Amino acid sequence: MDNRLYMSSSPHIRSGVTTQRLMLDVMIALIPAAFAGIYFFGIRAFVLIAVTVISCVGFEYLARKALKRNNTVGDLSAAVTGLLLALNVPPELPLWMAVVGSFFAIVVVKQLFGGIGQNFVNPALAARAFLIISYGTRMTSWTPPLARAAEIDTATFATPLGALKEGGELPKLIDMFLGNIGGSLGETSALALIIGGIYLLARGVISWHIPVIYVGTVSLFAWIMGPTGMFTGDPLFHILAGGLMLGAIFMATDYTTSPMTTKGMVIYAVGCGILTMLFRLYTNMPEGVSYAILLMNVAVPMIDRYAKPARFGGKAHV
Amino acid sequence: MRIHNFKGGVHPPQAKNTMECSTVSVGVPEKIVIPMTQHIGAPCQVLVKKGDYVKVGQVIGNTEAYISAPVHSSVSGTVTAVDERIISGSKPVVCVEIKPDGLQELSEDIAVPIVDSKESFVKAIRDSGLTGLGGAGFPAHVKLNPPKDTKIDTLIINAAECEPYITSDYRECMENTGDIIEGINHVLKWTGIPRALIGIEDNKPGAIKKLGEAVKDYSHITVHSLKTRYPQGAEKTLIKTLTGREVPPGKLPHDVSCLVMNVASVAFIAEYLKTGMPLIKKRITVDGSAVKIPGNVYALIGTPVKDVFNFCGGFSAEPKKLIMGGPMMGVALYSADLPVMKYTNALLALDEKEGSIPGEYSCIRCGRCVKACPMNLLPFEIDRLVKARLHDDLDKLNIMDCMECGSCVYACPSKRLIVQSIRLGKDILRRAAKK
Numbered sequence: 001m002d003n004r005l006y007m008s009s010s011p012h013i014r015s016g017v018t019t020q021r022l023m024l025d026v027m028i029a030l031i032p033a034a035f036a037g038i039y040f041f042g043i044r045a046f047v048l049i050a051v052t053v054i055s056c057v058g059f060e061y062l063a064r065k066a067l068k069r070n071n072t073v074g075d076l077s078a079a080v081t082g083l084l085l086a087l088n089v090p091p092e093l094p095l096w097m098a099v100v101g102s103f104f105a106i107v108v109v110k111q112l113f114g115g116i117g118q119n120f121v122n123p124a125l126a127a128r129a130f131l132i133i134s135y136g137t138r139m140t141s142w143t144p145p146l147a148r149a150a151e152i153d154t155a156t157f158a159t160p161l162g163a164l165k166e167g168g169e170l171p172k173l174i175d176m177f178l179g180n181i182g183g184s185l186g187e188t189s190a191l192a193l194i195i196g197g198i199y200l201l202a203r204g205v206i207s208w209h210i211p212v213i214y215v216g217t218v219s220l221f222a223w224i225m226g227p228t229g230m231f232t233g234d235p236l237f238h239i240l241a242g243g244l245m246l247g248a249i250f251m252a253t254d255y256t257t258s259p260m261t262t263k264g265m266v267i268y269a270v271g272c273g274i275l276t277m278l279f280r281l282y283t284n285m286p287e288g289v290s291y292a293i294l295l296m297n298v299a300v301p302m303i304d305r306y307a308k309p310a311r312f313g314g315k316a317h318v
Numbered sequence: 319m320r321i322h323n324f325k326g327g328v329h330p331p332q333a334k335n336t337m338e339c340s341t342v343s344v345g346v347p348e349k350i351v352i353p354m355t356q357h358i359g360a361p362c363q364v365l366v367k368k369g370d371y372v373k374v375g376q377v378i379g380n381t382e383a384y385i386s387a388p389v390h391s392s393v394s395g396t397v398t399a400v401d402e403r404i405i406s407g408s409k410p411v412v413c414v415e416i417k418p419d420g421l422q423e424l425s426e427d428i429a430v431p432i433v434d435s436k437e438s439f440v441k442a443i444r445d446s447g448l449t450g451l452g453g454a455g456f457p458a459h460v461k462l463n464p465p466k467d468t469k470i471d472t473l474i475i476n477a478a479e480c481e482p483y484i485t486s487d488y489r490e491c492m493e494n495t496g497d498i499i500e501g502i503n504h505v506l507k508w509t510g511i512p513r514a515l516i517g518i519e520d521n522k523p524g525a526i527k528k529l530g531e532a533v534k535d536y537s538h539i540t541v542h543s544l545k546t547r548y549p550q551g552a553e554k555t556l557i558k559t560l561t562g563r564e565v566p567p568g569k570l571p572h573d574v575s576c577l578v579m580n581v582a583s584v585a586f587i588a589e590y591l592k593t594g595m596p597l598i599k600k601r602i603t604v605d606g607s608a609v610k611i612p613g614n615v616y617a618l619i620g621t622p623v624k625d626v627f628n629f630c631g632g633f634s635a636e637p638k639k640l641i642m643g644g645p646m647m648g649v650a651l652y653s654a655d656l657p658v659m660k661y662t663n664a665l666l667a668l669d670e671k672e673g674s675i676p677g678e679y680s681c682i683r684c685g686r687c688v689k690a691c692p693m694n695l696l697p698f699e700i701d702r703l704v705k706a707r708l709h710d711d712l713d714k715l716n717i718m719d720c721m722e723c724g725s726c727v728y729a730c731p732s733k734r735l736i737v738q739s740i741r742l743g744k745d746i747l748r749r750a751a752k753k
Contacts (some may be wrong), residue, residue: 006639009738011646011724280685309694313564
């Protein structure tokens with residue numbers, strides 16, 4: 001018996017939480033939003049999701065092989081990136097562009113920096129930004145949801161934030177809540193995203209800090225800096241419009257690119273909220289969630305350096 | 319009294335399967351091995367030689383060093399060997415091997431100690447061989463005799479027992495209630511500490527009730543129910559929970575006017591002052607997925623652990639990992655021939671499924687280790703710096719504050735061996751400091 005005993009440093013037991021299980025939970029949490037996208041934008045949405053997931057997983061496999069590293073497809077993180085990428089782009093995006101986006105996310109942003117845990121910005125969001133720069137027109141051509149296709153003039157169709165910027169007619173809040181509006185594949189239905197968010201909270205995958213503080217900051221900013229003077233804004237519109245819900249619940253909470261401590265998370269989420277509203281109200285762009293999160297991603301190492309938890313016993317005792 | 323809370327911690331499965339198992343004696347084994355180092359501090363000098371006849375309670379190892387405690391024979395019999403052996407860690411320690419004659423003849427050394435002052439009390443505790451029975455093994459008389467300029471206002475009795483599986487302290491509370499209270503009163507009387515707080519996790523309502531009733535007549539002793547959360551029973555977290563005080567980095571409990579003793583230690587003090595019988599046996603929980611009949615046993619110090627497992631019906635599956643202590647902080651044993659020590663409070667045998675070591679995956683920066691760390695460290699960052707050999711940045715991370723509770727490793731989804739890195743990092747810093 002003796003020569004077959006395992007020897008190791010304590011502790012000798014581990015919790016059941018694994019990276020794979022966490023990623024699976026994120027995928028489960030994204031199911032409602034994916035279904036809402038398919039429901040509102042049709043089977044093309046499903047095809048797009050399938051293409052990004054398969055190409056992300058494929059690129060992960062090939063990149064690891066080319067870099068002579070172990071296969072990490074099994075941790076499901078590439079599949080999550082693929083799913084998130086699809087949800088962050090217009091439903092009618094040409095499929096080859098989606099493949100280019102997947103390549104950028106997995107190979108350039110993730111694997112060239114060392115793979116899971118090493119990327120300094122969110123791969124799916126960086127890919128989205130890359131696609132906007134490369135194929136601006138296709139990345140900002142929005143299709144109306146199927147149910148409202150007949151009543152809408154597709155030539156001038158805009159997202160709620162686009163309409164706000166260009167002075168078009170704003171959609172009803174209930175349509176914005178359910179997702180019956182234009183926008184990226186998975187960002188339109190606040191309801192579906194909130195259901196997913198509650199699942200992630202219940203499973204302990206994320207904490208409430210980033211989503212709640214992010215959305216809270218946006219509401220406060222929107223209310224204070226209203227269109228007709230201070231304290232006249234409509235926070236609800238800004239909460240439900242654009243990619244805020246998807247961004248606050250699923251993109252800003254990405255482990256690798258968000259702070260490690262609660263203190264850091266608060267700073268990060270407030271920063272995301274302020275930047276989002278600065279982009280929305282004071283720039284040429286209608287929407288700023290992805291850029292706000294990408295910018296705050298870059299600030300994370302600095303936030304982590306200053307937002308360290310107080311040392312136990314560091315302050316004078318009673 | 320207000321119960322404070324410590325930050326962090328984890329909730330491993332409690333697995334207190336042996337709570338209702340009364341303690342039974344393993345008896346005298348065929349061979350006894352007693353190491354001269356069973357405590358934190360200086361090793362003892364061997365006082366016997368091969369061929370000597372020794373009796374139960376006879377001092378077989380002692381030293382002039384202050385931070386140390388004598389070692390007694392737990393059996394009567396013949397010394398068959400005095401040699402160096404690897405027990406745990408990498409340094410060999412001197413051990414005395416004894417072949418018991420089964421008669422258990424008592425030594426003439428055994429005498430009820432005369433205690434009439436703090437000095438004689440502290441001396442008696444040293445003579446008893448008592449070291450912290452909770453697992454750390456710090457000589458008890460050193461704790462009981464803090465530096466002159468420190469004023470201690472609180473005696474904390476640790477009955478938290480936060481490690482999974484272990485129920486030996488719970489059995490102490492249930493089977494030895496009177497001695498616990500008596501021992502506390504001895505300590506309070508001779509050290510002049512005005513009050514004692516007993517801390518027990520709330521997954522042991524039986525012990526809370528029993529001790530609560532026992533302290534009814536003593537207004538200066540109180541029993542406190544603590545939330546079940548590992549590592550509630552670690553010295554620093556327990557002090558924080560019960561008093562709100564945080565022991566500063568590198569300092570000891572007496573720096574925040576506290577003295578912490580394990581519940582079995584105070585019970586032993588009461589027994590020793592009545593009988594003069596030194597520390598020669600331990601109450602041990604035997605459990606784990608590979609143990610046939612889990613339970614609580616009394617084993618003589620020096621009993622090979624395989625005899626203890628055999629007493630518990632042997633193994634139900636092939637044991638793949640043997641642990642002395644709990645699954646969170648216990649030490650993996652390389653052999654079943656290793657002896658029961660003064661600080662042994664549990665012996666676990668794990669099967670392949672429970673005992674195998676999971677592979678490490680990349681850190682995903684999820685922050686679970688940071689949240690779990692009761693000392694507010696950044697475990698992932700220490701792990702990264704040690705593995706990347708960036709040693710110069712290490713001492714900025716307060717690595718010496720780590721008590722190696724293992725909460726970070728338990729919580730880690732990537733199964734990183736963070737505590738192993740921390741131990742390595744501490745060693746690197748200690749070596750650097752010596753240069």
